[in-house]
Amino acid sequence: MTSPEPVVLSATAITKRFGTVDVLKGVDLTVRKGERIAILGSSGSGKSTLLRCLNLLERPTGGTIALDGRTIGRPDGKGCQRYDERELDRVRTRVGMVFQQFNLFPHMRVIENVMEAPRGVLGKSKAEAQAIAERQLAAVGLAEKATAWPAQLSGGQQQRVAIARALAMDPEVLLLDEPTSSLDPELVGEVLAAIRALSDEGRTMLIVTHELGFAFHFATRVLFLHDGKVLEEGPPEQVLKAPREERTRRFIERFTERRF
Amino acid sequence: MPYVWDFSAVTRNWTVLLSGLGGTIVLSLAGIAVGILIGAGLAAMRLSGLRVLRWPATAWIEFFRNTPPLVHFFWFFYGLPMAFGITLSSFGAALAALGIQSSAFFAEVFRGGIVSVERGQWEAGRALGMSRARLFRRIILPQAARRMAAPFVERCFELVKTTTLAAALAHHELLYAAMVVVTETYRPLEVYTVVALLFLTVLFAASQVSEWLEARGRAMQGR
Numbered sequence: 001m002t003s004p005e006p007v008v009l010s011a012t013a014i015t016k017r018f019g020t021v022d023v024l025k026g027v028d029l030t031v032r033k034g035e036r037i038a039i040l041g042s043s044g045s046g047k048s049t050l051l052r053c054l055n056l057l058e059r060p061t062g063g064t065i066a067l068d069g070r071t072i073g074r075p076d077g078k079g080c081q082r083y084d085e086r087e088l089d090r091v092r093t094r095v096g097m098v099f100q101q102f103n104l105f106p107h108m109r110v111i112e113n114v115m116e117a118p119r120g121v122l123g124k125s126k127a128e129a130q131a132i133a134e135r136q137l138a139a140v141g142l143a144e145k146a147t148a149w150p151a152q153l154s155g156g157q158q159q160r161v162a163i164a165r166a167l168a169m170d171p172e173v174l175l176l177d178e179p180t181s182s183l184d185p186e187l188v189g190e191v192l193a194a195i196r197a198l199s200d201e202g203r204t205m206l207i208v209t210h211e212l213g214f215a216f217h218f219a220t221r222v223l224f225l226h227d228g229k230v231l232e233e234g235p236p237e238q239v240l241k242a243p244r245e246e247r248t249r250r251f252i253e254r255f256t257e258r259r260f
Numbered sequence: 261m262p263y264v265w266d267f268s269a270v271t272r273n274w275t276v277l278l279s280g281l282g283g284t285i286v287l288s289l290a291g292i293a294v295g296i297l298i299g300a301g302l303a304a305m306r307l308s309g310l311r312v313l314r315w316p317a318t319a320w321i322e323f324f325r326n327t328p329p330l331v332h333f334f335w336f337f338y339g340l341p342m343a344f345g346i347t348l349s350s351f352g353a354a355l356a357a358l359g360i361q362s363s364a365f366f367a368e369v370f371r372g373g374i375v376s377v378e379r380g381q382w383e384a385g386r387a388l389g390m391s392r393a394r395l396f397r398r399i400i401l402p403q404a405a406r407r408m409a410a411p412f413v414e415r416c417f418e419l420v421k422t423t424t425l426a427a428a429l430a431h432h433e434l435l436y437a438a439m440v441v442v443t444e445t446y447r448p449l450e451v452y453t454v455v456a457l458l459f460l461t462v463l464f465a466a467s468q469v470s471e472w473l474e475a476r477g478r479a480m481q482g483r
């Protein structure tokens with residue numbers, strides 16, 4: 001037996017409260033190098049909040065996140081973590097994120113969108129950043145759109161640029177939050193294909209998606225989130241075809257028209 | 261008897277009016293500069309997470325937005341010497357009044373532009389590990405600036421017209437120059453018509469330039 005891949009990212013007892021609402025109620029998660037984890041769950045179950053806690057875009061109310069075995073922040077002595085802004089900036093250079101709404105920078109050309117962080121955050125030279133950006137744009141099939149403005153692209157193309165932008169930082173983990181949910185149906189395929197291509201290079205990924213067919217073939221592990229907790233997790237064959245939990249089964253049944 | 265227009269009062273006093281126009285332009289530009297500087301500071305204070313900064317900025321903005329500008333002119337010209345023994349020239353008092361009053365309006369223009377940039381832009385930048393300062397400079401400000409342009413230009417035009425209040429301090433700008441000419445020639449209709457036309461010409465030209473700049477900005481983003 002081969003030894004398991006190292007743990008890249010882990011979450012321990014993550015809770016998140018907004019005002020008086022407990023959105024995450026203790027989530028434990030271990031992500032090993034090369035894993036592709038699909039996170040499922042109905043709307044409002046806390047999927048986005050979980051992803052946003054993993055890259056500290058949202059500070060967890062309780063619990064800890066560790067990247068490469070190093071716990072982020074330090075205990076404040078009252079059971080919570082204190083975070084240093086500079087440390088969080090560094091963490092976020094290692095954990096990429098793709099948003100449902102793309103969030104491209106509209107005042108920058110496509111290639112400038114992709115070059116911005118390698119150049120400004122990683123301190124790459126202009127030539128290096130340009131080479132990286134050209135490579136990543138080619139990887140998502142948009143080399144010829146380098147000098148276009150985001151507003152000139154279709155939603156599918158914009159999302160592929162957003163993927164290229166995240167990958168230009170060469171993150172250890174890539175988080176994708178419903179990357180195809182705001183796309184017209186005919187544009188979903190091209191974005192899923194770009195994401196699928198990343199698995200060939202062994203990229204570690206967590207994706208929140210409602211595309212169960214895609215999740216089935218793409219993910220190495222599926223996680224079903226319900227009411228701020230991980231209700232069920234396992235290989236896609238098990239969770240999607242033979243769910244243990246009644247709620248998971250009912251959730252999947254709502255998508256029965258989709259074959260996988 | 262119908263009124264007989266006679267513009268010789270204007271043509272004979274051209275130089276007086278032109279130097280008045282010069283005074284108006286200098287006062288306007290200086291007022292805009294002061295307004296931008298203080299306004300940017302106020303906007304930063306209002307956007308800060310600290311209540312001790314937000315509160316005084318809000319109070320300042322509300323005070324100067326909701327009190328008549330002529331009162332500010334008198335206050336700086338006549339009030340300061342009495343209250344604090346600080347005597348300002350008519351230019352100094354007018355500049356202080358214009359700059360401080362417009363800072364309240366500029367602050368709201370700047371703040372409005374910045375908060376209008378979608379949250380997703382901040383999140384995208386932060387998710388790439390950008391520091392707040394860099395994110396603000398590279399991502400937020402350029403987008404905010406574009407949205408501020410139209411209201412900013414409008415505030416500048418208001419300020420230019422407000423400079424005429426400096427005539428009440430006998431400061432030599434266009435309106436005061438016109439009053440002097442009128443006193444000598446008793447041709448108020450012609451003189452003030454020309455004053456209006458001069459303002460119209462200057463501001464119309466400025467608005468054409470700013471529209472052209474805005475159109476160019478839009479074209480540069482492919483929309």
Ligand SMILES: Nc1ncnc2c1ncn2[C@@H]1O[C@H](COP(=O)(O)OP(=O)(O)O)[C@@H](O)[C@H]1O
Binds near residue numbers: 045047
């Ligand atoms: N910034 C926030 N402030 C208050 N409530 C929030 C915030 N973000 C999310 N929530 C709430 O947390 C719950 C889970 O949200 P979310 O993580 O977006 O769910 P999902 O992505 O699974 O649909 C929802 O009820 C949502 O209203």
Ligand SMILES: [Mg+2]
Binds near residue numbers: 047048049178
């Ligand atoms: Mg969500």
